[in-house]
Amino acid sequence: MQQQDIRIAPAFAARILGFAVVALGLAILVLVVVATLADLSAGVTVVVAAVGLFAIGVTGLYLVNRAVALRITDQGYRLRYVRGAGVTRARWGDVEDAVTTYVADAPCVVLRLRDGGSTTIPVEILAIDRERLVAVLQEALERGSGLKRLR
Incomplete structure (x- = not known):
């Protein structure tokens, strides 16, 4: 038997990404409040939101297409996530x-x-x-x- 990689189920990846979207939303909310109180430009919030959404998109593609949850080889196994x-x-x-x-x-x-x-x-x-x-x-x-x- 060669190495066999078993990926994460799409439903599990979606759950992980859901938590990430909620965390990003809370971070943006906090940033908006801080920016308002500190009289910062709205551009800071927009940049953070864009970078966060990009990071979530890249992470989602990785989880669905590449992330290996269980690797099985002739020698042993490795479980991740x-x-x-x-x-x-x-x-x-x-x-x-x-x-x-x-x-x-x-x-x-x-x-x-x-x-x-x-x-x-x-x-x-x-x-x-x-x-x-x-x-x-x-x-x-x-x-x-x-x-x-x-x-």
């Missing part, structure tokens, strides 16, 4: 077992490690079908650590 995932990278030889479960009513795959750590992979944030993700992880586990099946 997930808070509270636990251990975000490990070798397949360090994986004790893998199970499918639900965390906060969301389907997840949990990779439990020999040292007691674990990696929780929320399936909904990935741009891959749940069954396909399980198949890919099962193949990688069989090759990398000799585990026969995902429970």
Whole structure:
């Protein structure tokens, strides 16, 4: 198996961008108030808004087209952009077992490690079908650590 990159789901990217738009709106509101109180030019606010919108657009294109949430190789895996995932990278030889479960009513795959750590992979944030993700992880586990099946 070669390296397999699984990108962020478009819905998850949209949620991240939604937070960014709200943050930009609040920053512009604060800047307008400060500019009014300090008698600054309105041009400062316009420039900040334009730069912020450009940054959100570039970030959105990156998230949808290039951002890799899960990288799977013959040696191991690396998970990115997930808070509270636990251990975000490990070798397949360090994986004790893998199970499918639900965390906060969301389907997840949990990779439990020999040292007691674990990696929780929320399936909904990935741009891959749940069954396909399980198949890919099962193949990688069989090759990398000799585990026969995902429970």
